[in-house]
Amino acid sequence: MLLKILVGFLTGLRALAAGTDTTQQRLPPPPPLLLVSFDGFRADYLLRFPMPNLKLLYSQGVLVEQLKNVFITKTFPNHYTLVTGLYAESHGILSSHMYDPVSHKLFSPMKDTDPTWWSKAEPLWLTARKSGYKTATTMWPGSDVINRTATHFLPYNPDVTFRERLGNVTKWMQGDGNEQGVMFAVLYWEEPDRSGHIFGPENTTAMGKALKEVDDNIGLLMLELKRANLWGRINIIVTSDHGMAQCSTERIIRLDDCLHPDNYTVVDLSPVAAIIPRKDPKAIYALLSKCHAHMTAYLKKDIPDRLHYKNNKRIQQILLIADEGWTILQRGSTITKLGDHGYDNSLSSMHPFLAATGPSFRQGYRISSLQSVDIYPLMCHLLSIPPQPNNGTLTQARCLLAAETCGDTMLVIGLVVGAQIALITIIVLFRLLRRRSMPTPRAFQRLEVDDDDDSPLMG
Numbered sequence: 112m113l114l115k116i117l118v119g120f121l122t123g124l125r126a127l128a129a130g131t132d133t134t135q136q137r138l139p140p141p142p143p144l145l146l147v148s149f150d151g152f153r154a155d156y157l158l159r160f161p162m163p164n165l166k167l168l169y170s171q172g173v174l175v176e177q178l179k180n181v182f183i184t185k186t187f188p189n190h191y192t193l194v195t196g197l198y199a200e201s202h203g204i205l206s207s208h209m210y211d212p213v214s215h216k217l218f219s220p221m222k223d224t225d226p227t228w229w230s231k232a233e234p235l236w237l238t239a240r241k242s243g244y245k246t247a248t249t250m251w252p253g254s255d256v257i258n259r260t261a262t263h264f265l266p267y268n269p270d271v272t273f274r275e276r277l278g279n280v281t282k283w284m285q286g287d288g289n290e291q292g293v294m295f296a297v298l299y300w301e302e303p304d305r306s307g308h309i310f311g312p313e314n315t316t317a318m319g320k321a322l323k324e325v326d327d328n329i330g331l332l333m334l335e336l337k338r339a340n341l342w343g344r345i346n347i348i349v350t351s352d353h354g355m356a357q358c359s360t361e362r363i364i365r366l367d368d369c370l371h372p373d374n375y376t377v378v379d380l381s382p383v384a385a386i387i388p389r390k391d392p393k394a395i396y397a398l399l400s401k402c403h404a405h406m407t408a409y410l411k412k413d414i415p416d417r418l419h420y421k422n423n424k425r426i427q428q429i430l431l432i433a434d435e436g437w438t439i440l441q442r443g444s445t446i447t448k449l450g451d452h453g454y455d456n457s458l459s460s461m462h463p464f465l466a467a468t469g470p471s472f473r474q475g476y477r478i479s480s481l482q483s484v485d486i487y488p489l490m491c492h493l494l495s496i497p498p499q500p501n502n503g504t505l506t507q508a509r510c511l512l513a514a515e516t517c518g519d520t521m522l523v524i525g526l527v528v529g530a531q532i533a534l535i536t537i538i539v540l541f542r543l544l545r546r547r548s549m550p551t552p553r554a555f556q557r558l559e560v561d562d563d564d565d566s567p568l569m570g
């Protein structure tokens with residue numbers, strides 16, 4: 112603990128020193144940054160499927176095996192977190208379906224361009240623009256919001272192929288004689304989320320096919336960046352918004368079994384339901400909280416702090432959270448997908464991964480986990496842009512960078528060395544004691560046993 116505090120203190124001092132450095136010298140512009148999201152890329156797909164191109168990419172860079180994302184583990188909240196560093200309650204995009212009790216507006220993925228939904232936070236493509244950089248977006252959730260767009264953008268259209276999105280991004284990053292290249296670009300692709308929902312993550316045949324296509328697209332990305340002479344000159348982060356859990360017709364929660372649907376309005380249904388009670392909220396909550404063993408009901412004020420999903424007017428009075436793999440249904444409807452996400456963000460099935468490569472990253476380095484809110488301060492650091500207020504830190508993400516000596520590595524080395532010194536000291540002491548205490552048979556016996564136990568550790 113003490114060591115950790117000391118390391119933290121030293122890191123802080125170093126950051127301070129670095130801060131004063133930059134104000135004194137005029138540094139060359141940083142390498143441009145490309146952030147790519149393959150929607151719904153569950154972390155363990157990397158272990159289950161070959162992915163040769165992705166492996167080639169991170170063998171020349173870094174890998175974060177699991178990214179702890181934010182609740183709720185849905186597409187819109189998590190994509191906005193990646194570019195703002197904020198929990199959903201703070202950036203205001205709480206789900207893919209929302210109701211705002213003040214403006215009485217409804218939000219859905221097909222009705223998302225009204226800026227009032229997004230204005231609680233500023234995505235990095237806007238902040239970077241304000242810092243004088245050119246920016247570009249292709250289909251990222253929230254990227255075609257009125258008055259909040261990047262320098263260049265493609266409006267959302269699922270029919271535009273990956274190759275076309277990539278072609279546009281590359282062109283914008285390259286620039287030409289008249290136009291300076293963009294400094295920060297984001298690229299979004301709908302797979303493997305789409306296949307994960309239809310077939311379920313456990314369908315190895317179907318997911319193998321979808322992930323082969325994703326990996327081919329990563330190969331295309333590497334080729335295209337090489338062709339454009341950007342590979343090796345720009346930083347690239349490849350990540351995702353959330354994972355995917357297997358659903359089943361055998362894991363259904365029917366709200367109608369507990370309460371007549373006339374008693375409440377549903378804003379969002381599964382796997383996390385946002386409920387507005389029509390009448391007596393206490394009575395309706397009481398019925399819903401006893402409804403099913405695999406569903407937890409919360410009154411807004413009782414939503415656990417660890418979810419960071421409470422302090423926002425767009426969170427409704429009652430929240431229902433289904434257990435992993437369970438589906439909440441209403442009005443006699445049936446299950447339509449074999450895979451879903453949105454569940455508790457402490458579940459590893461909900462976590463995506465992160466891979467990165469480029470001049471600023473270490474080579475052949477991996478860490479087991481990182482918070483997704485930490486990616487935003489990392490990207491600001493890479494671009495030398497002052498971050499907006501956010502919920503992330505650079506403490507752990509710093510370890511991924513080539514120019515950094517990592518506090519955590521030093522801590523681990525320190526602990527290992529410390530433990531070895533302690534072990535050797537104890538063994539030497541026991542040996543000494545054993546010699547001195549020969550006359551007492553009982554102590555001798557006990558020490559014999561201890562000595563045997565120690566020997567494997569010595570070897």
Ligand SMILES: *[C@@H]1O[C@H](CO)[C@@H](O)[C@H](O)[C@H]1NC(C)=O
Pocket residue numbers: 226257258
């Ligand atoms: C966009 O910005 C313009 C100019 O500032 C403003 O007049 C307009 O109302 C804005 N549109 C929306 C939808 O906020």
Ligand SMILES: *[C@@H]1O[C@H](CO)[C@@H](O)[C@H](O)[C@H]1NC(C)=O
Pocket residue numbers: 265271274275276277278279282
């Ligand atoms: C950019 O995207 C459009 C579709 O929106 C496509 O028609 C065009 O070919 C793309 N440009 C490049 C250079 O790939």
Ligand SMILES: *[C@@H]1O[C@H](CO)[C@@H](O)[C@H](O)[C@H]1NC(C)=O
Pocket residue numbers: 310314316317
């Ligand atoms: C897996 O998906 C394939 C389609 O790729 C389908 O034919 C097959 O029935 C699915 N298997 C299971 C167990 O659902």
Ligand SMILES: *[C@@H]1O[C@H](CO)[C@@H](O)[C@H](O)[C@H]1NC(C)=O
Pocket residue numbers: 197198201419500501502
């Ligand atoms: C997250 O960051 C925002 C902006 O700084 C802040 O208002 C909020 O309190 C933070 N949340 C937590 C849980 O620290």
Ligand SMILES: CC(=O)N[C@H]1CO[C@H](CO)[C@@H](O)[C@@H]1O
Pocket residue numbers: 370371373374390391394395
């Ligand atoms: C608890 C509660 O308010 N239940 C009501 C739900 O709606 C049905 C039908 O409108 C009423 O009969 C219940 O009293």
Ligand SMILES: [Zn+2]
Pocket residue numbers: 150151185186187304352353
């Ligand atoms: Zn998604």
